[in-house]
Amino acid sequence: MGNAQGIGAAVKRKEDRRFLVGRGQYTDDVTLPNQSFAVFVRSPYGHAKVNGVDAKAALAAPDVLAVLTGADVAADGLGGIPCGWLVKSKDGSNMVEPPHPALAQGKVRHVGDPVAMVIASTKAAAKAAAALVEVDYEPLPAAGLLANAIAPGAPQVWDEAPGNVCFDWHIGDPATTDAAFAKAAHVVELDLVNNRVAPNPMEPRAANGSFDGANDQYTLYTTSQNPHLTRLLLAAFTLKVPEHKLRVIAPDVGGGFGSKIFHYAEELLVLWASRRVGRPVKWTSDRMEAFLTDAHGRDHISNAKLALDADGKFLGLRVHTYAAMGAYLSTFAPAVPTYLYATLLSGPYDFPAIYAEVKAIFTNTVAVDAYRGAGRPEATYLLERLVEQAARQLGMDRVELRRKNLIRADQFPYQTQVALQYDIGDYQATLDLALAQGDYAGYPARAAASKANGKLRGFGMSTYIEACGIAPSALVGALGARAGLYEAANVRVHPTGSVTVFTGTHSHGQGHETTFAQLIADRLGVSTDQVEVVHGDTDRIPFGMGTYGSRSASVGGSAIVKALDKIVDKGKKIAAHLLEASVADVEFKDGQYRVVGTDRVKAFGEVAFAAYVPHNYPIETVEPGLEESAFYDPKNFTFPGGTHLVEVEIDPETGVVEVASVTIADDVGVIINPMIVDGQAHGGLAQGIGQALLEEAVYDAEGQLTNGTYMGYCMPRAADLPNFKVGNHVTACTHNPLGVKGVGEVGAIGVPPAVINAVLDALAPLGVTDISMPATPEKVWRAIQAARAGKGA
Amino acid sequence: MKDFEFHRPASIKDAVALVAGTSGAKYLAGGQSLLPVMKLDLAEPPALVSLARLPGLADIRVDGGTVAIGALCTHDQVARSADVAKAIPALAALASHIGDAQVRNRGTLGGSVAHADPAADYPAALLGLGATIVTDRGKHAADSYFKGLFETSLADGELVTAVHFPVPRRAAYAKFAHRASKYAVVGVFVAETAGGVRVAITGAGATVFRSAAMEAALTSSMTPGALDGITVPADDLNADAEASAEYRAHLIGVMAKRAVAALR
Incomplete structure (x- = not known):
């Protein structure tokens, strides 16, 4: 594109210097004058009545400013934490939407549910006083596990939700699906669990609220992926103050993976408490608190059936899923197992019939909401386990079975049976690329080498699709979203030609300060050093819906491009005046306005300067200045897809699974920065492999999280992972101006079933047919023992 | 973590005497087991006696x-x-x-x-x-x-x-x-x-x-x-x-x- 830093260039991340030298500014780094500190008293029970809270001793402790409880929250009229998505049941009734007070009122419903907030002038004093708050709990039977919560006679999380059912939803056509199964030559069935995982961003959540009584002005620093939505929910639902009196700043944020999308009670409480105590109030989660209070991901129990004809062509899919919601509905929770899950069940395949039913279930646990991939990993895991099982059961080649059923490149746009319309893709191409890069042909030799070393080698794959860039607003509104899902941008060209970009997306690891600067470099011909990208401050940025669902480039980047188009057009009018030419005769290319077919040019910088020093200027028709805003609401989701290949080596004596190789070929659309795309793929793969082999947030029946520390919860480390081979095959998205699709989640979506399929492939000769995630050493060893015992018997 | 006294004696004799002198006092070497449990308030020793300055114990x-x-x-x-x-x-x-x-x-x-x-x-x-x-x-x-x-x-x-x-x-x-x-x-x-x-x-x-x-x-x-x-x-x-x-x-x-x- 004529610019070495433009679209497609592997520009090094501009933001990394401050992160690498420890000079990032995170929420907990913000200490305001007269700062005070909050510590929460949280329920140790999964379910209990709260008969009383005695704060006398805590209030008498040194340096304590206040102890606030649910009664204070009620007395001050704070709103409950709202859910941002309404899902209706099959019968048309609304989901059960129970109240979610910021501090518990009458009952606690999960371990970690906040009961009281202790504010003191030091964190140590607040912590010491919190230990003095006496809460009179009356423990109640709990539904700590999804499997318990759906059992007949299970303890009730909410009286208003019989059977703990939040909603009973469906999608697809049951009649055509029944017909498909009726004529099927083969039916393959699996019962599957998608394991609950804790998000574990490197930076725990934090919030620092301050109230300026002289101006009735609130300021919140918070670890948020979308500060504008947080402001909107605070203004409209929870704090209930005018939006212009509330500034939300999400400074550097150390990872989110979804868990920092949502509006959490602590954000409301620090603002409210600041008004009460007359000092800024800061709360910073510790790691154990994070395990107990950050919204978790996944947690599904499903039954899936695949109907095939005699040749292995897919005829139909029938799915029944129970999805845990936790005790309260988090911001996007109902959308995750419905519109982000069941709508993806067609995968990259041509399915004539699909019917899916989803029951959302309350449990006495922290909320379950979007976590890297959000619904799409659950859909992909189900489908790819099922397809692999079909290949095994029918004795067909796993690659050929997929190839036979993949949507062909000439079938786009492709309308699925579950609402989505895929605009473009080339699934055969990514399949072929992955097989070539992963040397699939050489697999038998590698398997033989492993065998010679006493190891069992397995090959697993998944061909997947995802939906990114969640939008358009009109569609999501019809599906129950209570917010729009467009994006906003403001591009300010300074008189000397440098550029500040204000984006409503939020970067918490994605590298927007680099990739968005590349868009400016590409369009305006300036160096990325001349561009600053500003995000995360509602007072500086027009509006925005934040970063999640791999939406930043496709939606936020498109908004920036729209604003840039306006800048270029305005500049053209100014340049035409300066060049004494007609606007129609001026073109803009490589940072220069040129009278077409001549050597008469004005550099972009000269035009910018003229806009601010309009001595010689078309002042009658063009305003001075060079700054433009744009909102962009996409026409459709984007649909990245691809093929992931995994080889594992299993030690049959111990059950240890080693990931021997990972090869992926994705189509993430046009690539802005290949280095960042690779990095996003790597991070997603690490989390996907983590879910498949290492991670599980384990609640017991009473609702106790049994492994909420890093001594028990196993995060993936570099040594657990091989070097990844990442390839890309690009088909450009048809409906956004950049042709981008999104890459933030592909690894976490595509790889878990490939890992488990590889484990099962390795164990198949022993007779093992099923294993659940995470495939821990003991689980694998037990599967081997059971298979051997079965064979012997 | 609760407040605690912190000592850094220069001899084994002094270190032993310091621990003997305060009920519940603990020696602190690398701190890789003791400090994590103190951070969780699972151990609350009133005094820590650092061994860092004791001569001849790192050979x-x-x-x-x-x-x-x-x-x-x-x-x-x-x-x-x-x-x-x-x-x-x-x-x-x-x-x-x-x-x-x-x-x-x-x-x-x-x-x-x-x-x-x-x-x-x-x-x-x-x-x-x-x-x-x-x-x-x-x-x-x-x-x-x-x-x-x-x-x-x-x-x-x-x-x-x-x-x-x-x-x-x-x-x-x-x-x-x-x-x-x-x-x-x-x-x-x-x-x-x-x-x-x-x-x-x-x-x-x-x-x-x-x-x-x-x-x-x-x-x-x-x-x-x-x-x-x-x-x-x-x-x-x-x-x-x-x-x-x-x-x-x-x-x-x-x-x-x-x-x-x-x-x-």
Whole structure:
């Protein structure tokens, strides 16, 4: 594109210097004058009545400013934490939407549910006083596990939700699906669990609220992926103050993976408490608190059936899923197992019939909401386990079975049976690329080498699709979203030609300060050093819906491009005046306005300067200045897809699974920065492999999280992972101006079933047919023992 | 974490006196076990007596048939010691797999031995080699030192100053690490010593223990195959989310064979 830093260039991340030298500014780094500190008293029970809270001793402790409880929250009229998505049941009734007070009122419903907030002038004093708050709990039977919560006679999380059912939803056509199964030559069935995982961003959540009584002005620093939505929910639902009196700043944020999308009670409480105590109030989660209070991901129990004809062509899919919601509905929770899950069940395949039913279930646990991939990993895991099982059961080649059923490149746009319309893709191409890069042909030799070393080698794959860039607003509104899902941008060209970009997306690891600067470099011909990208401050940025669902480039980047188009057009009018030419005769290319077919040019910088020093200027028709805003609401989701290949080596004596190789070929659309795309793929793969082999947030029946520390919860480390081979095959998205699709989640979506399929492939000769995630050493060893015992018997 | 007094004495005598002078006071070496539990308010010692300034406790000496390692030697120091690697390569290798790099840079031999965590690695080497624990007031044989869960034969306030490891003819340590914590789920130390074959097992029980059956089998034939069919009963073994007692019993057999195969 004529610019070495433009679209497609592997520009090094501009933001990394401050992160690498420890000079990032995170929420907990913000200490305001007269700062005070909050510590929460949280329920140790999964379910209990709260008969009383005695704060006398805590209030008498040194340096304590206040102890606030649910009664204070009620007395001050704070709103409950709202859910941002309404899902209706099959019968048309609304989901059960129970109240979610910021501090518990009458009952606690999960371990970690906040009961009281202790504010003191030091964190140590607040912590010491919190230990003095006496809460009179009356423990109640709990539904700590999804499997318990759906059992007949299970303890009730909410009286208003019989059977703990939040909603009973469906999608697809049951009649055509029944017909498909009726004529099927083969039916393959699996019962599957998608394991609950804790998000574990490197930076725990934090919030620092301050109230300026002289101006009735609130300021919140918070670890948020979308500060504008947080402001909107605070203004409209929870704090209930005018939006212009509330500034939300999400400074550097150390990872989110979804868990920092949502509006959490602590954000409301620090603002409210600041008004009460007359000092800024800061709360910073510790790691154990994070395990107990950050919204978790996944947690599904499903039954899936695949109907095939005699040749292995897919005829139909029938799915029944129970999805845990936790005790309260988090911001996007109902959308995750419905519109982000069941709508993806067609995968990259041509399915004539699909019917899916989803029951959302309350449990006495922290909320379950979007976590890297959000619904799409659950859909992909189900489908790819099922397809692999079909290949095994029918004795067909796993690659050929997929190839036979993949949507062909000439079938786009492709309308699925579950609402989505895929605009473009080339699934055969990514399949072929992955097989070539992963040397699939050489697999038998590698398997033989492993065998010679006493190891069992397995090959697993998944061909997947995802939906990114969640939008358009009109569609999501019809599906129950209570917010729009467009994006906003403001591009300010300074008189000397440098550029500040204000984006409503939020970067918490994605590298927007680099990739968005590349868009400016590409369009305006300036160096990325001349561009600053500003995000995360509602007072500086027009509006925005934040970063999640791999939406930043496709939606936020498109908004920036729209604003840039306006800048270029305005500049053209100014340049035409300066060049004494007609606007129609001026073109803009490589940072220069040129009278077409001549050597008469004005550099972009000269035009910018003229806009601010309009001595010689078309002042009658063009305003001075060079700054433009744009909102962009996409026409459709984007649909990245691809093929992931995994080889594992299993030690049959111990059950240890080693990931021997990972090869992926994705189509993430046009690539802005290949280095960042690779990095996003790597991070997603690490989390996907983590879910498949290492991670599980384990609640017991009473609702106790049994492994909420890093001594028990196993995060993936570099040594657990091989070097990844990442390839890309690009088909450009048809409906956004950049042709981008999104890459933030592909690894976490595509790889878990490939890992488990590889484990099962390795164990198949022993007779093992099923294993659940995470495939821990003991689980694998037990599967081997059971298979051997079965064979012997 | 509660407030506490902090002392940094310059002599063993002063350190011992300081701990004796305050009920509940603790020695602080590398802090890799004590500080985490203090941060969680699970231990609230009123005073910490840092050993950092005590002279002469961070030396490694090889003297004839004994490797003497000062209590304040870090795991990393032991792992990287050419003298240890030459005399008892299994001991250097064991130290190189404790925890992670941060733990190895701070954690000490003396701290590990005094703490006696049931899943720590060093106890397997001490018991497997028949080491001697040297303190400010005497000596303890490893065979009678590890008494139970976090329990040793140290008296109140007794300070470990060094451990003397007899150099074996051959030894090896095989560890099955907890995926998250990297502690030993099962670790087996096998040694051919002047006093016979010793097999010490850590991570699996309340404290490190020897397997007489394995020692007898390996005395007859120092081969992995000699351990075929020899099991350690699962009854008294640890069980947790990472590994059931039955799985640990199985892993003891596997790790013992791997240690035998790795003897050098």
